[in-house]
Amino acid sequence: MEAIDVIAAKRDGGELTREQIDWVVDAYTRGAVAEEQMAALCMAVVWRGMTRAETGAWTRAMLDSGERLDFSGLGRPTTDKHSTGGVGDKITLALTPTVAACGAAVPQLSGRGLGHTGGTLDKLESIPGWHAGLTPEGMRRRLGETGAVVCAAGPGLAPADRKLYALRDVTATVESIPLIAASIMSKKLAEGTGSLVLDVKVGSGAFMKDVASARELAETMVAIGTDHGVRTRALLTAMDAPLGRRVGNALEVAEAVEVLAGGGPGDVVELTVELAREMLQAAGLHDARDPAEALRDGSAMDSWRRMIAAQGGDPDAPTPVAAEQRDVLAPATGTLTRLDAYGVGVAAWRLGAGRARKEDPVSAGAGVELHAAPGEEVRAGRPLFTLHTDGPDRFGRAAEALADAFTIDGPPDRFPLILDRVG
Template sequence: MSALDAVSIIVAKRDGAELSDAQIDHIVAGYTSGAVAEEQMSALLMAIVWRGMSRREIVRWTDAMIATGTRLDFTGLRRGDAALRTVDKHSTGGVGDKITLPLGPLVASYGVAVPQLSGRGLGHTGGTLDKLEAISGWRADLTVAQMTRQLADVGAVVCAAGADLAPADRKIYALRDVTGTVESIPLLASSIMSKKIAEGTAALVLDVKTGSGAFLKTFDESAELARTMVELGTDAGVATTALITDMNTPLGRTAGNALEVAETLEVLDGGGPADVVDLTLTLAHEMLCLAGLPDVDPASNLRNGRAMDSWRSMVAAQGGDPAAPLPTARHTDVVVAESTGILTGLDAMAVGRAAWLLGAGRTTPGAPVQAEAGVIWHAGLGESVRAGRPLFTLHTQTPDRFDSARVALADAVEVGEPRQVTAAGTVLARVDST
């Protein structure tokens, strides 16, 4: 019989032992209720970072976090007489990654329900809710009843996860963020999948980023995370696939909340940067396949305006005014290219940090962000730049931030002779349960 006290559980994992189901259930429930102290959970999290977890331990840890709250159920969701299939997408986070915004309405325009419980940004990666809150009147907080009604009526919803959805993860994540234990594959996988499984979606597509602008910098780490999450979803009865995509270069041409919404509107209007369009369509195809529509061409509803109609309905259903102008920064600053040639490198982390320094991101949970702040880059990989011509435009409400943002971008760009480059969002691998 395994000892069921916090110290014994910490010592067991410190010494490389597998934790029993009972030990995992005890420590997760105890920390959520306050019976286990923060310093004890901190010690266990660091032991997990060093010692890892077996597949059985990760599955049980995920289940234990789900068990601390409620699990949504959309199996009875209908529109008229027709049952609605639910499918969601989750990204592990990146710079300029606004794909959730056009993707949900696009997939919903084919009669699929897309429930997306999203979060806010912290550090260099942008938060989907922060972006949408740049729209006048839009609200993130919905009840389960409101969310269900919107899925039936509109087909797409993006909202904040309720406090009763895997509350253990909310508490443990906050502790990981301040104890240097975020970049652990077992902890990352269980954190993401506990919320997605509890969300109640029937199918899930994961966009696992890799590269300088991602949480995991190497392909091997990202592939391990993808495999682990696919296994967790499959074991829980959620049809799950994952794409590993490049995040060495930021997606699109903008990083920042209102700026990325404006770029989303370009995509929904049939235009927009090629890398954003390509990844949106690739993920839409994966989602539609899982929803039983493998022969649908998602590009058609970008061309004919149905995806835009779906976007407007989704925004309006959550109190937003889809026709309202987006906020714009009072102050801008232009950074010019220092040399002439072909843009062969644009560091995602540097761009993300610059946007954060300008006010688009936050350093602590709950801190305010500037909807207007961010970075526009005027050339993509493989395109020509000319010395003295604009390369970046910086946006902020507080111009004293320009100097630090310029420093962050000082070594972000490589200009040289034409060569083969990997576009942002390029699919490097696909992982499924087979």
């Protein structure tokens, strides 16, 4: 085959065959298709889209580019959750040990933050001693011991996607639902989990800004998972305002531990419990104990401590604290009716909690503490946000990001926490 023929076929609105897709993905991964040719093909996909068959074939081709993990024989079913990313989204931290405490095994491959969205691995790495790198054998051993693993994907998992994602990131071809769905699902299918629950975020702080596009992405990913024999379902959840009251790395770990201790913000608790119930049902554990009870009786916390210790972390060690703090005061008294997730995420990023490029370092202690959530009363001159950073020169630009990120006494403007269910 020739790459130019595949590009032209998609440019002209044709449906690519499985043979064409298998060839072009494999050839690109091997370096036989040039970067500019694959960039042209991705742009053609952005404009022309893909059918369900094409998207499934593209996913399978990326999946087949590397190894697949196998966690059969653990003695309990495997299930996983994937979030499309947001601000204050520390759900994985509390969810993974909670589901493990209820009888499932959770092999959670997670990523790092980029831009205004946080990364689970960055958060966990703020715990002294904890490390993200595990071999497949190390994952299996820890799953057998604790039922819960959160770690980085190894280089052998879907290498085609790793190379292709980097290309899409610099060629303005990220915004394609078929390519997004195939990217996510190739990694999740390679993970070897028996069932999967997708948390598709909707709102200003999410990749999908509106319900219609989020539902399309959810339906596409559920179809891919189902076609590959993995029990898959999705929840559409709100990301117009941040989740919880803390945005950052160590800040979010501390809040997740509060949830595991039976407290924490109501929205974080609610979403943790709802996703846990979905995961247990997808895993076939219809008679499992209720996750809310695992949070109340301390078993989820016990599971967290085992999970952290198994990856070298000290669950009793204090997490890092930023060197500098500064309050942003409420300009008026009234009801906080809007708190924009994107603005808060950008502020945390500018304080050092996020990165502009994948290789950039992050500050463990940096971030934003929220003193009110939408619907709550605020008072003029009282703290609305507390900014945490290691560099005081960062305060100014972070405060600029927050200046238009809230409304007091305006019309209520919020999504419900859980908007829809797919699958």
